[in-house]
Amino acid sequence: MEYATQTSFAETEQAAVDNPRTQVRGAEILVRSLIENGVDTIFGLPGGAVLHIYDEIWRYRDEITHYLVRHEQGAVHAAEGYARATGKVGVALVTSGPGATNAVTGIADAYMDSIPLVVITGQVPTAVIGTDAFQEVDTFGVTLPIVKHNYLVRNVEDLENAVNEAFHLASTGKPGPVVIDIPKDVTAALCEYRKDRVRFLSCQPVQQDCDREMLEVALDKVLSAKKPVFYVGGGVVTSGASDALTRVVETLGVPVTPTLMGLGGFPTAHAQCLGMLGMHGTYTANMAVAESDLLVAIGVRFDDRVTGKLAEFAPDAEVVHIDIDASNVGKIRKPQYPVIADARVALEIMAEMLSRRGTRDHRERLGAWWGEIRKWQEAVPLACEYSEFEIKPQQVIETLYQVTNGDAVIVSDVGQHQMWAAQFYPFKRNRQWINSGGLGTMGFGLPAAMGAQIAVPDTQVIAIVGDGGFQMTNQEIITAIQYKVPLKVLIMNNGYLGMVRQWQEMFYERAYSEVDLSISPDFVKLAEAYGAQGLRAKTPGELKAVLEQGLEYKGVTIWDIVVSKEENVFPIVPVGGASRNMILK
């Protein structure tokens, strides 16, 4: 399809010859700006509207490695995995229309979990915008509610600034996805590349400090509280606050419970860690929060999956809420002590304040509180009974922990396996746990794990997926094969959309409506068709050897681990229920 405004390559080249020194194509400005912003990895899939950009991707192939995915959703999840594993901005590049709409799920996923992304979408030429042109969609409008910011760059003069500002916005404050929609003619238009990194209009200052007075007051409260609990979330992971958090809570001797997004931010095996809280959190964590008299919430947003029935969430507690996003503070629960700050900044200041006040053993003071906590821990530990005949899903995670020495980066899809992985793999460090927490995107796991493995090539990354989610994005196996990414994918195969089945069992009188996946492809053969190693385990006896065999293999491994069909995730707080009334088995 030819457009009147389309500039041919020959014309552009001629213009470049006429203006040899300064004038370059918009596409080149884009790619050079990406490099200038530290980008060396892009996930994408070409199309008509991004042909000029791909031409520059080819020219700059020594500086930027482009990973050709097989579906645009995979590109964005892979960029997310890359960003979640490192904290760097992930970059995806897709074409207009369906390219952009396929990317939407990943963009929304990154928005919900505050993941720094820059997504570049092609657009039809400016002259035909609004005419229902071929592969036209209003990407600016479609992505508006699910981005931190977005651009439709109508003039090539604005492109460089847009890219620079996009990286600034994506990575500062509360991170998030930024979309840059670029019409095809803008990528062909000529302009000077200024290498100018500072000119932008963003109104949002970067938060460097916090209200120290309020923090002192909060600290006084912690030191006088009888039953304090630290409730820590994704903000701790994002800001890299783990060390500061550990210093503070060890000095204070207080119990800590991470959210699903906060796992890894505080070592699960730490003596002061109560395990995850919330819908599938530990009995101890939920009881401790319910009984607490002071809740110190750091980098969290009082998500409904954490609080359950709001009126009965920490009903007797005063709340200290530390968060970088002012709109999170007071949105769900009004804190007595609000502190708008980056989690790491606040915790480092808190650590300073504590050392200035002089060290005292605060643990002793909390002896009675720890006594109560230990009783809950003994009464209802996280546990599972193994079987002689079938593999228990929890057992898969525990065995995986053993054979990886607990060091692997675990990337989870969404469903029961996600909760078991969260419960039974004690994470040791920040960014060791990657999952789709807010949006709950099935299909996230496999491509995100691929992106993460590319980002951290020296650490083993393992995708844990269900047989349902696996089938949503398994096309990216071939991408991993193509680029020799040694991805390991563990399918917890129970032949069901397991989490939905569990809810139907518990809350819909076992009416198993449309959850049966017993008719599925042979995953081992499928793996082999892709050129990957396919391994299956059906009995507890072969589980460990099969996992080890897969880890030893240098290439891509797909494990089909057949687990007990109707295992449920416990504990569970029914939707809208009080967390102290969780169902234990």
Added chain:
Amino acid sequence: MRHTISIIVANQPGELSRIVGLFSARGFNIETITVGKTLEPAWSKATVVTSGDDRTVEQIIKQCSRLARVREVKAVTSLPHIEREMALIDVEVKSGTERQEVMSLVDIFRAKVVDISHERMILELSGTMDKVDTFIDMLQPFAIREVTRSGCVAINRLSRLMTDEQAERAAA
């Protein structure tokens, strides 16, 4: 409770839809919205009249403040302020008596007649939203053909005096 919020936003394509989109996505109500130029060509001022409890208004302000192209968000109604809305009302007046009655309302409300024909008049009124509501209500006995309202604009008073009600709200 009704609140008027003023938002200084970059004068760029799409920025208004970002604000309106935020209101609908977060379930905030918009009673009226107006946008106009400021003294700086790069910036516009949007005035939104919304309703909700204090917590909702706090959320609106915080959510709008997060936007990259929003420079300032202010709850105009939290301090003494002046608000005005303008209305243009096309009303039928079939007889001399009717015209006289309408004219006496125009007089009472300090409205203006801006156009007239044998059977109709176009009236212009500016005042608080309540005043405009009342004026339109008083015109109901006559056949109103069309009403165009501008939406509310507002500005804080120079005096810092608060009404009792506002002081109470500020204290809470």
